[in-house]
Structure formats: C-alpha cells, structure tokens
Amino acid sequence: RALKADERTRDVPVIAWSARVFTGDAPELLSAGFDDVLPKPSLPADVIQAVRRLVPPDPAPRAD
Numbered sequence: 238r239a240l241k242a243d244e245r246t247r248d249v250p251v252i253a254w255s256a257r258v259f260t261g262d263a264p265e266l267l268s269a270g271f272d273d274v275l276p277k278p279s280l281p282a283d284v285i286q287a288v289r290r291l292v293p294p295d296p297a298p299r300a301d
Contacts, residue, residue: 241270250291254279 240246253266256277263274273287 238270250288252287252291254284 240249240251250272251270252273252275253271254275254277258266258274258276266274272291275283275287
C-alpha cells in the first residue's frame with residue numbers, strides 16, 4: 238500500500254511471490270496493492286509471463 242500511495246512508485250508493478258500464498262489470498266493481496274500474485278514454487282515461465290504481462294516491452298529501441 239505504501240508503494241502505491243507514493244507518486245514516485247505508484248506505477249511500479251509489484252508481484253506478491255511467496256510460499257505462503259493460498260488460492261483464497263489473491264483477492265486480499267490484490268486489494269492491498271499488489272499487481273499480481275505468484276505462489277512458490279513457480280516455474281520460471283510463470284514468473285516471466287507475469288513480468289511480461291505487467292511490464293510491456295519498450296517500443297523505442299535504445300541507442301546505447
């Protein structure tokens with residue numbers, strides 16, 4: 238909640254990634270400000286998919 242309340246960090250995606258996450262916990266975690274919820278253990282593909290969903294690719298190529 239603190240990250241979402243701060244204008245400097247409110248747009249930073251936050252994923253709850255914990256071994257203590259149960260199916261019924263997701264709505265509470267999402268309402269607390271998390272953008273997604275992943276249980277541990279998670280497959281690397283699940284983590285990558287969540288990050289891609291929350292952080293779209295930058296359409297402008299970098300010059301460096």
